Amino acid sequence: MTDKSNTQSLEDQKLKEAYFTASQGQLIWQRFKKNKSALIGAWTLIILILSGIFAPFLTPYDATIAGRDKDYLNGAPQIPRFCDDNGCSARPFIYTFERTRSIKTNFRWVTEVKTGLEDRRYVTFFSKGMEYKFAGMTFERHLFGVDKGMIHIFGTDSTGKDIYSRTLSAINTSMAVGTIGVFIAFVMALIIGGIAGYYGGWIDSILQMITDTVRTIPSIPLFMALAAFIPDVWSAEMRFFFISMVLGFIGWPTLARRIRTHLLTERNQEYVLAAQLCGAPPKHVIRRHLLPSFTSYIIVDLVISFPYMVLSETALSFIGLGLKDPVNSLGVMLQNVTSADVLLNYQWYFIPVIFFIVLVLAFVFVGDGLRDAADPYSDSKK
Amino acid sequence: MLQFSKFVFVRASLAILTLVLVSFIVFSLMELVPGDCAERYLAFKNSQGSIISLADIETERVRLGLDQPYLKRWGLWIVNAFQGEFGDSCIQRLNISQLLGQKFWLSLGICLSSLVLAYAIAIPVGIISATSNNAVLNNSLRLVSYMGLALPNFLLALMIMLFSTVMFGNSLTGLFSKEFRDAAWSYDRVIDFLGHAWLPIFILGWSATAFAIQTVRALMSDEIGKLYVTAASARGVSGRRLLMRYPARHALSPIINSLGFDLNRIFNELPVVALILTLTEAGSLLIEALARSNDQQLAGAIIFMLTGSIVAINFITDIILALTDPRVRRSIVG
Numbered sequence: 001m002t003d004k005s006n007t008q009s010l011e012d013q014k015l016k017e018a019y020f021t022a023s024q025g026q027l028i029w030q031r032f033k034k035n036k037s038a039l040i041g042a043w044t045l046i047i048l049i050l051s052g053i054f055a056p057f058l059t060p061y062d063a064t065i066a067g068r069d070k071d072y073l074n075g076a077p078q079i080p081r082f083c084d085d086n087g088c089s090a091r092p093f094i095y096t097f098e099r100t101r102s103i104k105t106n107f108r109w110v111t112e113v114k115t116g117l118e119d120r121r122y123v124t125f126f127s128k129g130m131e132y133k134f135a136g137m138t139f140e141r142h143l144f145g146v147d148k149g150m151i152h153i154f155g156t157d158s159t160g161k162d163i164y165s166r167t168l169s170a171i172n173t174s175m176a177v178g179t180i181g182v183f184i185a186f187v188m189a190l191i192i193g194g195i196a197g198y199y200g201g202w203i204d205s206i207l208q209m210i211t212d213t214v215r216t217i218p219s220i221p222l223f224m225a226l227a228a229f230i231p232d233v234w235s236a237e238m239r240f241f242f243i244s245m246v247l248g249f250i251g252w253p254t255l256a257r258r259i260r261t262h263l264l265t266e267r268n269q270e271y272v273l274a275a276q277l278c279g280a281p282p283k284h285v286i287r288r289h290l291l292p293s294f295t296s297y298i299i300v301d302l303v304i305s306f307p308y309m310v311l312s313e314t315a316l317s318f319i320g321l322g323l324k325d326p327v328n329s330l331g332v333m334l335q336n337v338t339s340a341d342v343l344l345n346y347q348w349y350f351i352p353v354i355f356f357i358v359l360v361l362a363f364v365f366v367g368d369g370l371r372d373a374a375d376p377y378s379d380s381k382k
Numbered sequence: 383m384l385q386f387s388k389f390v391f392v393r394a395s396l397a398i399l400t401l402v403l404v405s406f407i408v409f410s411l412m413e414l415v416p417g418d419c420a421e422r423y424l425a426f427k428n429s430q431g432s433i434i435s436l437a438d439i440e441t442e443r444v445r446l447g448l449d450q451p452y453l454k455r456w457g458l459w460i461v462n463a464f465q466g467e468f469g470d471s472c473i474q475r476l477n478i479s480q481l482l483g484q485k486f487w488l489s490l491g492i493c494l495s496s497l498v499l500a501y502a503i504a505i506p507v508g509i510i511s512a513t514s515n516n517a518v519l520n521n522s523l524r525l526v527s528y529m530g531l532a533l534p535n536f537l538l539a540l541m542i543m544l545f546s547t548v549m550f551g552n553s554l555t556g557l558f559s560k561e562f563r564d565a566a567w568s569y570d571r572v573i574d575f576l577g578h579a580w581l582p583i584f585i586l587g588w589s590a591t592a593f594a595i596q597t598v599r600a601l602m603s604d605e606i607g608k609l610y611v612t613a614a615s616a617r618g619v620s621g622r623r624l625l626m627r628y629p630a631r632h633a634l635s636p637i638i639n640s641l642g643f644d645l646n647r648i649f650n651e652l653p654v655v656a657l658i659l660t661l662t663e664a665g666s667l668l669i670e671a672l673a674r675s676n677d678q679q680l681a682g683a684i685i686f687m688l689t690g691s692i693v694a695i696n697f698i699t700d701i702i703l704a705l706t707d708p709r710v711r712r713s714i715v716g
Contacts, residue, residue, distance in 0.1 A: 213400050
């Protein structure tokens with residue numbers, strides 16, 4: 001009896017010890033793991049990011065105009081199948097089609113699918129296709145393709161570009177814009193919030209005043225005004241960097257405010273006084289002592305502000321003021337969905353929207369999960 | 383009373399100071415943009431067929447006062463801006479306050495209505511979800527809030543438009559029917575306007591509602607756990623009376639405080655929604671007049687007015703808070 005309770009308390013103690021000696025990162029991970037929706041979000045996010053990075057391999061065609069299929073404009077998605085009236089096949093296949101346009105079809109392309117056995121196009125895996133560069137090397141193998149013609153599992157747009165290929169590369173671009181934007185916002189917030197929080201007093205008041213002012217200006221209208229003046233001669237890449245930079249310059253105030261608040265409470269702690277008495281300069285104290293004290297909060301804030309960057313970019317590109325062809329982003333892909341023609345006839349244009357929603361939701365779930373995990377008071381509430 | 387007027391005075395001067403800062407930021411950004419008003423106007427004339435020279439640009443610059451030093455022009459701009467006078471538009475050569483006038487007030491009205499709609503839904507729903515232990519209700523509300531963020535409002539607008547085109551043959555765009563577009567305000571026009579305005583109000587309110595529900599819920603569940611609520615219920619106050627008189631009152635002040643930023647968020651979404659619903663009378667003026675024609679005078683005026691209305695809301699909410707909550711009055715002045 002006593003033996004049993006002894007071992008139990010020993011185990012308890014071990015658990016407690018593990019709890020008290022665990023680093024902050026381990027504690028956060030422990031709590032994060034328990035949150036189902038956050039975990040699902042994290043996996044979705046990883047899959048999406050990886051598919052964005054490996055887009056050239058995962059997609060059969062180039063996302064730019066070079067990869068267009070001029071015989072299949074505004075084409076419906078071709079879904080590979082295994083079986084039809086002519087029997088089954090171990091390899092998935094799609095059908096050959098013939099497109100006609102005449103006065104009879106109201107000058108609209110009408111696709112006539114041939115379902116004969118000889119008209120099957122078999123899907124091939126690890127097939128050779130267009131060359132692409134990845135990590136400095138040139139490859140030509142793609143995950144899948146077809147033996148004759150081309151395959152478009154999400155359909156094509158009005159110029160014949162493969163929507164599946166575009167969607168995956170768009171994820172990449174949107175993530176890149178978000179990353180650059182968040183990074184710039186983060187550096188600015190660190191500098192401004194750090195100075196305001198560390199020195200306090202009148203410096204803090206002035207910086208707070210500026211931060212609040214920037215916060216009151218509605219960012220999208222302001223950004224629209226700026227983006228409208230981008231010279232037409234700028235290349236797509238320059239536009240891309242400019243837009244990410246502006247997103248960053250607009251996004252810093254919220255983060256700066258949080259950093260300042262943390263610093264204001266932390267700077268009166270004893271360990272800061274100790275460091276100062278040892279003669280450490282302010283830069284050293286901020287960098288080595290104060291910032292590490294709330295790294296986890298900063299990471300959480302960054303994750304939370306990420307979807308807003310992606311959303312802003314999408315809204316801008318959607319209006320036509322953000323990124324433009326040949327750069328692919330989710331917003332660029334949504335530019336043409338507004339016309340009634342698309343709404344009524346080409347609904348597959350909306351497939352990227354699903355990816356967009358999933359991406360934003362995944363970020364929100366992960367951000368919420370991280371915030372709950374990093375918040376020391378979250379246990380007491382539940 | 384003296385304390386209160388002092389509070390109002392401090393707040394008002396802070397608001398004006400903010401506006402001056404805003405005007406400086408906006409004005410500088412508009413200056414940084416390559417090309418100035420004179421060049422733009424003459425480039426426009428050039429495209430219309432008249433031949434212009436460098437000397438023409440210089441005379442135009444002098445005429446517009448663009449040869450004056452930067453700070454002086456900013457000073458002139460801000461003084462005029464406070465009187466609601468923004469000069470002439472770069473390209474259209476029309477007085478900006480005339481050009482914006484009614485359109486701006488219509489847009490502001492739509493945005494404020496969606497803000498009201500958002501909180502009219504969010505406050506009761508948020509309070510209910512914070513107090514109830516119903517897991518299904520809470521989870522579905524959480525999902526709705528997430529969708530409010532992730533489902534972009536332009537998509538929502540598109541869906542509704544598609545639905546109404548297919549079902550009723552009417553695409554629900556614009557703010558007025560054709561016959562009322564340039565008519566003077568009359569009873570019929572107001573009715574026509576309301577018949578069109580509900581859609582943008584609903585769409586703009588959609589994500590605002592989702593945000594507001596989350597805020598209200600978080601604030602309420604924070605307050606409900608506090609000791610004064612327990613004390614009140616120990617005294618025998620219960621049910622709705624307990625909620626309304628104790629935690630809800632406390633939870634409300636941060637919400638009132640953040641109204642200005644909610645308006646900011648709605649302004650951010652206005653251009654996109656306006657573009658889809660082709661609200662030429664309202665927000666898409668921003669896109670039409672500013673983005674496509676590169677009109678920096680007009681752009682500056684619009685952004686200044688939008689920010690000005692946010693600052694005004696912030697000021698009003700500060701005053702309301704100070705009226706209802708003595709702690710606020712003391713904290714700022716004392």
